[in-house]
Amino acid sequence: MTGEDSDKLEITRRELLVLGAVSAAAAASTPAEAEAKPAVAPLRLPVMSKVSFAVNGKAHALELDTRTTLLDALREHLELSGTKKGCDHGQCGACTVLVGGRRVLACLTLAASVQGRSVTTIEGLSGAQGELHPMQQAFIDHDAFQCGYCTPGQIMSAIGCVNEGHAESDAAIREYMSGNLCRCGAYPNIVAAVNQAKSSAPI
Ligand code: FES
Ligand code: FES
Numbered sequence: 791m792t793g794e795d796s797d798k799l800e801i802t803r804r805e806l807l808v809l810g811a812v813s814a815a816a817a818a819s820t821p822a823e824a825e826a827k828p829a830v831a832p833l834r835l836p837v838m839s840k841v842s843f844a845v846n847g848k849a850h851a852l853e854l855d856t857r858t859t860l861l862d863a864l865r866e867h868l869e870l871s872g873t874k875k876g877c878d879h880g881q882c883g884a885c886t887v888l889v890g891g892r893r894v895l896a897c898l899t900l901a902a903s904v905q906g907r908s909v910t911t912i913e914g915l916s917g918a919q920g921e922l923h924p925m926q927q928a929f930i931d932h933d934a935f936q937c938g939y940c941t942p943g944q945i946m947s948a949i950g951c952v953n954e955g956h957a958e959s960d961a962a963i964r965e966y967m968s969g970n971l972c973r974c975g976a977y978p979n980i981v982a983a984v985n986q987a988k989s990s991a992p993i
Contacts, residue, residue, distance in 0.1 A: 843904045845870065846914025854901050861885045861896035864911060872912040872942050876971075883970030886943040886950070887911050893950030895969075912942035915949075924990035925949050928983035936974035944970050948984045949993060957988045 836855040843850060845868060852867055861878070864870045864887070876884030878897045885896040888910040915923035925945050928934070935941040947970045951957050956966035963984045964977070972980065987993060 839902055841902050841905050843901075843906060844908045846910060847908075852901070856900070856902055858901045859897055860887070860889075860894075860899040860901045860904055860909070863901035864896060864909075870911050870913055873946075874939055874942055876940070876943075881971075882940070882943075883947055884940050884943040886946040886970065888946060888950060891950075891953065893947050910946070912946060915945070923949075924993055925952075925983070925987040928987035929980070931986060932979045932983040933976075934979040934983040935972075935976050940970060940972045940974075944972065944980055948980070948987065951984065952988045952993050957984055960985070 836857075838853050839856045841852050841854055841863075845864065850868060852863060854863060854867065858867075861873060861875055864873050865875065873887055873896055874884040875897065876882035878885075880895050880898040883895065886893050887896045888894070889899070889904055889907050891908075891910075915926060917923075922930070923945075925948050929941065929945060934944070944967070947967055948957075951963065951966045954966070957963050960981050963981050967980065967984070
């Protein structure tokens with residue numbers, strides 16, 4: 791059997807499974823139940839797309855389902871698990887990365903939309919000899935984390951906050967870091983860390 795034949799067979803199997811499930815559901819329903827149920831969504835097979843972008847200075851070319859988020863591309867396809875998945879709905883900030891130097895929520899960003907762009911993750915911050923980025927060092931100096939789950943996103947967001955010029959005061963830091971939630975409540979220490987690191991140049 792050729793690879794093409796095998797692909798066709800795979801599709802046929804999936805279609806059979808879906809058709810089987812639909813038939814079973816229809817058979818089990820009374821007319822009233824069938825009327826109340828929403829129509830079964832048509833089978834949608836993945837649409838694959840080639841996407842090329844750089845992560846931490848290294849070029850990558852991937853073939854991805856067009857629905858793949860940047861977060862899943864980083865974690866599942868490039869094995870860069872430093873970027874965390876918290877809510878996966880744009881509400882916690884754990885997935886914050888920089889795209890072209892600006893912070894974005896990787897869980898709300900389609901990988902296909904960063905075609906040709908440059909992405910920076912927490913893994914890309916340290917220097918060639920492993921020296922910490924000033925923001926990483928500041929988080930350590932100020933105990934700006936407890937469990938650490940939110941920390942990669944906090945650090946990436948803090949770098950964006952400073953580079954955007956939104957760290958001129960404690961109030962500004964709190965406001966412009968408000969999209970990054972910390973269930974451990976390390977907020978005062980995070981503000982102190984950002985204040986320390988903001989004087990470092992370049993950040
Ligand atoms: S995982 Fe992206 S905002 Fe929560
Ligand atoms: S350090 Fe635990 S969630 Fe922020």
